[in-house]
Amino acid sequence: xxxxxxxxxxxxxxxxxxxxxxxxxxxxxxxxxxxxxxxxxxxxxxxxxxxxxxxxxxxxxxxxxxxxxxxxxxxxxxxxxxxxxxxxxxxxxxxxxxxxxxxxxxxxxxxxxxxxxxxxxxxxxxxxxxxxxxxxxxxxxxxxxxxxxxxxxxxxxxxxxxxxxxxxxxxxxxxxxxxxxxxxxxxxxxxxxxxxxxxxxxxxxxxxxxxxxxxxxxxxxxxxxxxxxxxxxxxxxxxxxxxxxxxxxxxxxxxxxxxxxxxxxxxxxxxxxxxxxxxxxxxxxxxxxxxxxxxxxxxxxxxxxxxxxxxxxxxxxxxxxxxxxxxxxxxxxxxxxxxxxxxxxxxxxxxxxxxxxxxxxxxxxxxxxxxxxxxxxxxxxxxxxxxxxxxxxxxxxxxxxxxxxxxxxxxxxxxxxxxxxxxxxxxxxxxxxxxxxxxxxxxxxxxxxxxxxxxxxxxxxxxxxxxxxxxxxxxxxxxxxxxxxxxxxxxxxxxxxxxxxxxxxxxxxxxxxxxxxxxxxxxxxxxxxxxxxxxxxxxxxxxxxxxxxxxxxxxxxxxxxxxxxxxxxxxxxxxxxxxxxxxxxxxxxxxxxxxxxxxxxxxxxxxxxxxxxxxxxxxxxxxxxxxxxxxxxxxxxxxxxxxxxxxxxxxxxxxxxxxxxxxxxxxxxxxxxxxxxxxxxxxxxxxxxxxxxxxxxxxxxxxxxxxxxxxxxxxxxxx
Amino acid sequence: xxxxxxxxxxxxxxxxxxxxxxxxxxxxxxxxxxxxxxxxxxxxxxxxxxxxxxxxxxxxxxxxxxxxxxxxxxxxxxxxxxxxxxxxxxxxxxxxxxxxxxxxxxxxxxxxxxxxxxxxxxxxxxxxxxxxxxxxxxxxxxxxxxxxxxxxxxxxxxxxxxxxxxxxxxxxxxxxxxxxxxxxxxxxxxxxxxxxxxxxxxxxxxxxxxxxxxxxxxxxxxxxxxxxxxxxxxxxxxxxxxxxxxxxxxxxxxxxxxxxxxxxxxxx
Numbered sequence: 001x002x003x004x005x006x007x008x009x010x011x012x013x014x015x016x017x018x019x020x021x022x023x024x025x026x027x028x029x030x031x032x033x034x035x036x037x038x039x040x041x042x043x044x045x046x047x048x049x050x051x052x053x054x055x056x057x058x059x060x061x062x063x064x065x066x067x068x069x070x071x072x073x074x075x076x077x078x079x080x081x082x083x084x085x086x087x088x089x090x091x092x093x094x095x096x097x098x099x100x101x102x103x104x105x106x107x108x109x110x111x112x113x114x115x116x117x118x119x120x121x122x123x124x125x126x127x128x129x130x131x132x133x134x135x136x137x138x139x140x141x142x143x144x145x146x147x148x149x150x151x152x153x154x155x156x157x158x159x160x161x162x163x164x165x166x167x168x169x170x171x172x173x174x175x176x177x178x179x180x181x182x183x184x185x186x187x188x189x190x191x192x193x194x195x196x197x198x199x200x201x202x203x204x205x206x207x208x209x210x211x212x213x214x215x216x217x218x219x220x221x222x223x224x225x226x227x228x229x230x231x232x233x234x235x236x237x238x239x240x241x242x243x244x245x246x247x248x249x250x251x252x253x254x255x256x257x258x259x260x261x262x263x264x265x266x267x268x269x270x271x272x273x274x275x276x277x278x279x280x281x282x283x284x285x286x287x288x289x290x291x292x293x294x295x296x297x298x299x300x301x302x303x304x305x306x307x308x309x310x311x312x313x314x315x316x317x318x319x320x321x322x323x324x325x326x327x328x329x330x331x332x333x334x335x336x337x338x339x340x341x342x343x344x345x346x347x348x349x350x351x352x353x354x355x356x357x358x359x360x361x362x363x364x365x366x367x368x369x370x371x372x373x374x375x376x377x378x379x380x381x382x383x384x385x386x387x388x389x390x391x392x393x394x395x396x397x398x399x400x401x402x403x404x405x406x407x408x409x410x411x412x413x414x415x416x417x418x419x420x421x422x423x424x425x426x427x428x429x430x431x432x433x434x435x436x437x438x439x440x441x442x443x444x445x446x447x448x449x450x451x452x453x454x455x456x457x458x459x460x461x462x463x464x465x466x467x468x469x470x471x472x473x474x475x476x477x478x479x480x481x482x483x484x485x486x487x488x489x490x491x492x493x494x495x496x497x498x499x500x501x502x503x504x505x506x507x508x509x510x511x512x513x514x515x516x517x518x519x520x521x522x523x524x525x526x527x528x529x530x531x532x533x534x535x536x537x538x539x540x541x542x543x544x545x546x547x548x549x550x551x552x553x554x555x556x557x558x559x560x561x562x563x564x565x566x567x568x569x570x571x572x573x574x575x576x577x578x579x580x581x582x583x584x585x586x587x588x589x590x591x592x593x594x595x596x597x598x599x600x601x602x603x604x605x606x607x608x609x610x611x612x613x614x615x616x617x618x619x620x621x622x623x624x625x626x627x628x629x630x631x632x633x634x635x636x637x638x639x640x641x642x643x644x645x646x647x648x649x650x651x652x653x654x655x656x657x658x659x660x661x662x663x664x665x666x667x668x669x670x671x672x673x674x675x676x677x678x679x680x681x682x683x684x685x686x687x688x689x690x691x692x693x694x695x696x697x698x699x700x701x702x703x704x705x706x707x708x709x710x711x712x713x714x715x716x717x718x719x
Numbered sequence: 720x721x722x723x724x725x726x727x728x729x730x731x732x733x734x735x736x737x738x739x740x741x742x743x744x745x746x747x748x749x750x751x752x753x754x755x756x757x758x759x760x761x762x763x764x765x766x767x768x769x770x771x772x773x774x775x776x777x778x779x780x781x782x783x784x785x786x787x788x789x790x791x792x793x794x795x796x797x798x799x800x801x802x803x804x805x806x807x808x809x810x811x812x813x814x815x816x817x818x819x820x821x822x823x824x825x826x827x828x829x830x831x832x833x834x835x836x837x838x839x840x841x842x843x844x845x846x847x848x849x850x851x852x853x854x855x856x857x858x859x860x861x862x863x864x865x866x867x868x869x870x871x872x873x874x875x876x877x878x879x880x881x882x883x884x885x886x887x888x889x890x891x892x893x894x895x896x897x898x899x900x901x902x903x904x905x906x907x908x909x910x911x912x913x914x915x916x917x918x919x920x921x922x923x924x925x926x927x928x929x930x931x932x933x934x935x936x937x938x939x940x941x942x943x944x945x946x947x948x949x950x951x952x953x954x955x956x957x958x959x960x961x962x963x964x965x966x967x968x969x970x971x972x973x974x975x976x977x978x979x980x981x982x983x984x985x986x987x
Contacts, residue, residue, distance in 0.1 A: 473832075496835075510825060523752050529730075
């Protein structure tokens, strides 16, 4: 287990605590016994179940958050030093506090006035006659109080730490603290000791609305003792745990016990305080003390249980969890007006809470995630909140060129080559430059460069899986490359305007079986600006007799002919034919070849992939050989053939195969019936030696290697 | 070939833009052929076009006779409910299952590579659902008038039919969603999971048990029915304001359609 594993888990815990806050506020209007006017809306379908859910989540959600915050505070302090720590905290805590308050407070005010007006049947209730004067320091911090308290606690911690280090010069005291922490965690006593300061401060508080636990200090800039002690303990303990990170692993084992403890303590608390909130202070007495202590135990049991469970189940990096973690800060900051507005909207509808509560949650979370995705993740707001600006998502734009992205830390790095350095030549109809494409773990293209020149027929050859179809798919705009550029007529293939001058025939496609051949041609032709007429297409592809037959009733070869007809019906300037003649009989293939030649004669550029090398030999102006996602050779058919200098010698001879196989110039010998076939690098020497060894050699024939041999040889070298 | 010597096979003016009329024609052709091929598919056309009317006449007219005699408004409500039933099938199955099958066949890849105008294929499927809804509504109105069990005026029939035809769109969007995420063999099963409970639990034909009543609002069929009844001014069975129901339907369309488009744009 490495340090980063732990951070994934704690990241998730922090996100969980924040999102739980959204749930808490989303359920608030459904609390049983909620006094109208306390919250923006008092729903007409209250629920005890929601009461219990909210009560439980509210016990620990903020303490859990401050615990993780303390842990990360020390981590950052260790990594960046005091100066870096404060710079970072100013940007990520202070700025959101100030900017967030200025924006959110008016919004909250509007939603609250709207909601309370609606709650009281259309008129805002008059304020009570004798409003007590505001105590000094009164200020509506709203739910952003936690940022304020973070800052206050950071200051106190830094001062406390400085004082501590001044006293404890030898580190002796630190050793004692570490030992105490270790002992209390491994024995589980921590869950009983840590609540003590909080319990005492809560007990001492005169006006304690016990149902809501640690008082929410959102009304004053003067820190409240109970809140400061409760959250300060949590943060301090988080800080101390970071001193001994291996302690996190203890909760990994303890978490089921802690969970049971948390549930038990919560049950005890609920039995004292009741399922619904009481909006009166708790009277002093033994019950108050017992309740305060049980509440503190519940806080810490839940905290340890959740941290332990996260360590157990969420230590592995997970893209989705990470996304939500990144989003959670933004979501928590801005959720309150959104959630409250949803509550106000549904508050008076005659629906059951089990419908309205999920609805409020789903609608507001969808909205909040949407705002994160489009307003935050890739903008300066994300830069401030999460310290990082993510590049825009692949799906959302980008016209071809793209960089590799490391999924874990999001640090972008440039692709292998520098595509802009090599510009396409002016007569290029289509180009691929340094194109990389992966499907999961499979590399389809690894830096492919390919050009289609004006008016040429380019045959792309390669074994199965070499990347031919992927290259064509990129040109057709079906995918975007992982890296590199793809261009058609100097534009992007993603642009439909560009593709209106492209015809295509793909492998393995099923067309609409119920439509007739004529109708398929009409439909496809409608996509193009100036297509051939249907009758012209039928004549050109010799499909007249099949014009009114449904596609489903055609043979495999006839279907291929129809697909060819669809490819050419738009009078394309550039045509992609992926294995066009598979399954055709000899006549049909000859006819298609004639049509292809006619198109080239009229200036159409064609990219053809094929497994039939004689097809490439018969049609291609240029051949490109692709292997393992790269271009390994390109040139005219003759040039490619000459790449292989070897020749084939056939003859009838009495010499044995074994004997000839020992000659140094001979690469391979085979005998079929009475004839011997010799493959040789230097044919002339072999022939001379052959004639010398056997005067009765007959039927001697020397032949240049064909495209097939050249192809085999080239791809063998590449493999 | 010889016959074509006059006409060029290749158009080398690659910068030429497509005239607007031709773009619109492409949308039209796509919708026309999508509807045509569904009509030609008997396994689809017969159950969804011809079944609703006999079902309505049997359950909504003959068996419901006593209930209608007691409260004539019930007849109107049943007519509206069976109309919703009639438009749901073609929209859900015709869009969802065909889309899933076409994805399986690699047809969608081809559609994306062709320079079809943006969304033509999806819009065509939606329009197909509306064409079928229109045909179903014509037959339903003929049956409804003939049976004489409704209290609707001519203009109310018209409004109800118009809402029902538009109401096919959210179901088509759900169909797109199912078709975009499931395989051809799984799509009918998933569609039925939405279709059958949605039909019964939305309270279109039969009174729901008390505890299920508040849950009727989660089914789009309920909202189509409510929008139609509300817009046609049938107040007796209007439980939700038609504006809210219509907003729900628009939301359903946007959410499911959006998810489907997102998926199709990335995976094909």
